[in-house]
Amino acid sequence: MVAGTPHISLAGSGALLLDGAQGAFNDATQELVWAVANAALSLEGVREAVPGMNNLLVVFDxxxxxxxxxxxxxxxxxxxxxxxxxxxTHHTIPVRYGGTRGEDLAGWAAHCGMSVDETVRRHAAAAYTVAAIGAMPGFPYLSGLDPRLAWARRGTPRLKVAEGAVIIGGAQAGIMPMTAPSGWHIIGHTDVKLFKAEAELPVLLRPGDKIRFTIAGIEA
Structure with missing residues (x-):
C-alpha cells in the first residue's frame, strides 16, 4: 500500500484528475495507479480511466x-x-546512438560529465518500465532511467522529431511512435515501430511492459 492522500481536481465538466504522488515519480505509486484505474472502470458512470505518471484521469458521464x-x-x-x-511483455529495442538521427548524444554526454560510450552504456544497461502511454498514440513514458542520465527538456521544442527517435526528457526516457513536435533530447534511433494504425492492435507497448535497449551502434 502506498502512504499518503492523493489530490483530486476537476478536469472539465466530466473528468477528474487524481494526483497520487505530488512530487517525484515513484514506482510503487504507479502500481497503485494501475490498480485503481482497473477498479474505477466498474464505477457507475465512469467511461474511461487513463493512467499517467503517478496520476490518473477518470472520465465520467x-x-x-x-x-x-x-x-x-x-x-x-x-x-x-x-x-x-x-x-x-518484455521488449528488446535495438538503438543506433548518435549520428544525424541522434543529434543530442554528444551534448547529453557532456551534460552528464561522461564519455559518449559510458553514457550510452548506462542508458542501455537500465531496465525500463512503461509507466504510461500518452501525449500521442503509442508514446511510452519510461521509468527506470539512471538518475545520472537525466536532462531537463529543451527550452524550445523541435517542431519535427522523427518516428523511432529514442529520447530523454527530464528523468524519463521515451521513443517517438510517429513524427511530431517534441521538447525531448534525441540520443538515437530505432527501427522498431510502436504504432501501426492499420493493425488489429495498433499500439505495441502497454503500461507495465518492460523495455531493454541494446546498442546497435554508436556514431559520435
Missing part, C-alpha cells in the same frame, strides 16, 4: 453521476486497493 460522487469513490479505492505489479 455527468448525466449518470457527478464529480463529488466519483471523487469520493476514487479516494476509497485509493485507500483500499492493493497495488500490484503488472506482468507486462
Amino acid at each position: 455527468p448525466l449518470a453521476t457527478d464529480a463529488h460522487c466519483v471523487g469520493g469513490q476514487l479516494m476509497s479505492l485509493w485507500a483500499a486497493t492493493d497495488a500490484h505489479a503488472v506482468t507486462g
Whole structure:
C-alpha cells in the first residue's frame, strides 16, 4: 500500500484528475495507479480511466453521476486497493546512438560529465518500465532511467522529431511512435515501430511492459 492522500481536481465538466504522488515519480505509486484505474472502470458512470505518471484521469458521464460522487469513490479505492505489479511483455529495442538521427548524444554526454560510450552504456544497461502511454498514440513514458542520465527538456521544442527517435526528457526516457513536435533530447534511433494504425492492435507497448535497449551502434 502506498502512504499518503492523493489530490483530486476537476478536469472539465466530466473528468477528474487524481494526483497520487505530488512530487517525484515513484514506482510503487504507479502500481497503485494501475490498480485503481482497473477498479474505477466498474464505477457507475465512469467511461474511461487513463493512467499517467503517478496520476490518473477518470472520465465520467455527468448525466449518470457527478464529480463529488466519483471523487469520493476514487479516494476509497485509493485507500483500499492493493497495488500490484503488472506482468507486462518484455521488449528488446535495438538503438543506433548518435549520428544525424541522434543529434543530442554528444551534448547529453557532456551534460552528464561522461564519455559518449559510458553514457550510452548506462542508458542501455537500465531496465525500463512503461509507466504510461500518452501525449500521442503509442508514446511510452519510461521509468527506470539512471538518475545520472537525466536532462531537463529543451527550452524550445523541435517542431519535427522523427518516428523511432529514442529520447530523454527530464528523468524519463521515451521513443517517438510517429513524427511530431517534441521538447525531448534525441540520443538515437530505432527501427522498431510502436504504432501501426492499420493493425488489429495498433499500439505495441502497454503500461507495465518492460523495455531493454541494446546498442546497435554508436556514431559520435
